[in-house]
Amino acid sequence: MRVSLIYLLTSVFSLHLSISIFYLFSLSLSRMDQEYDVIVLGTGLKECILSGLLSVDGLKVLHMDRNDYYGGESSSLNLVQLWKRFRGSNTPPENLGASKEYNVDMIPKFMMANGTLVRVLIHANVTKYLNFKAVDGSFVYQKGKIYKVPATDVEALTSTLMGLFEKRRARKFFIYVQDYEETDPKSHEGLDLTKVTAREVISKYGLDDSTVEFIGHAVALHRDDSYLDKPAIDTIKRMKLYAESLARFKGGSPYIYPLYGLGELPQAFARLSAVYGGTYMLNKPECKVEFDENGKAYGVTSEGETAKAKKIVCDPSYLSDKVKKVGRVARAVCIMSHPIPDTNNSHSVQIILPQNQLGRKSDMYVFFCSYAHNVAPKDKYIAIVSTEAETDNPQVELKPGIDLLGTVDETFFEIYDRFEPVNNPLDDNCFVSASYDATTHFESTVADVVAMYSKITGKELDLTVDLSAASAAAEQS
DSSP states (O other): OOOGGGGTSOOOOOOHHHHHHHHHHHHHTOOSSSEEEEEEEOOSHHHHHHHHHHHHTTOOEEEEOSSSSSOGGGOEEOHHHHHHHHHSOSOOOGGGOOGGGOOEESSOOBEETTSHHHHHHHHHTOGGGOOEEEOOEEEEEETTEEEEOOOSHHHHHHOTTSOHHHHHHHHHHHHHHHHOOTTOGGGGTTOOTTTSBHHHHHHHTTOOHHHHHHIIIIISOOSSGGGGGSBHHHHHHHHHHHHHHHHHTTSSSSEEEETTOTTHHHHHHHHHHHHTTOEEEOSOSOOEEEEOTTSOEEEEEETTEEEEEEEEEEOGGGOGGGEEEEEEEEEEEEEESSOOTTSTTOSSEEEEEOHHHHTOSSOEEEEEEEGGGTSSSTTOEEEEEEEEOOSSOHHHHTHHHHTTSOSOSEEEEEEEEEEEEOSOHHHHOEEEOOOOOSOSBSHHHHHHHHHHHHHHHSSOOOOOOOHHHHHHHHHHO
């Protein structure tokens, strides 16, 4: 079903032509050798969000990219582009359908319906450029099978994940989470969640290890088990976000996803930045960051011109000496002609395979979408399996996730390095984003964006939007 957030995400249309016309007009009036408040390098999703937010704040922004397209690593590819990237050919087989009907995300991620990214979209007022659709299901892998993720007391009672007595214990725990209010001591049941650990809170309800596993990894969306020995407040907030997002549109999952794929998001924020005076320049070779004698960045040079700015924002590829490698992501992109078995014929789902179920150090994720979200032709489906790489063999490493898919028409494998910044922006005026992780949801990605915004501006991003009022208005419209 189409989500009621569409009251806020009003119109569906392709941005490509209108953006191109707008930018061509903008660039015809602009020169690079000027002074700006901020120069942003790279048009990945993080950089485009920041460019839009900073422009709305009234800063003079120049946004550059060495590529001739938007999206960077988070771009969406049509079938010809996908084939060229992975097979070195421009001629995919005809039986897969029209190339232009594919929009395959290279960094696939769903959004929590009540999450931070949705709040950023509303805060920045880019929702008028986009349209979203609910994701059909959220599943977890356990003992060789996949199960619907229960997130409320009612779902706990009907879940096939647990036995009868465990269902009752889980139900009590979910009721505690749903009723918990940080400002209401009566709902705390004598527990200070800023001091007691998640392990201590969970043990109070006597939950089995298997129940703790799906709660921690598939509901709270932790990527490993270190959360168990940290203050419980973070886990409870994550669980409440999941349940609130699930209830927002009464669908089968807490997630939403844009029609035509995530490639629409960078363009929407790019359009926002341009509307507020931001200047965009694509296909700019080299984009060399310039530093003074004190090691502080003061501008960017390309094609003999230098644009000056007080701050430089970029992805890791533009300042490789200011980042460190922290891991690798293994990914398989699969084209299919049917839904994933045992998912109720859902056209879009997320499946999380917890690390302990696979004997791994990190979780594995399955992102699944289809023509229902306009990312593939009629009766074609896109499944993307990803994980933090622990070997050099993605074919073997990703096999547990791929085995869940059934028959696959085509599969493309890749491994890419993941980087995080090591510099201090106060010393060099450089604000570098972290690479995208293996998760198939946006919570960690948008957390990086919000943190970078605070470092760049010195203030907190106000995300206090009234989602309830918006949804209520949508229901009546």
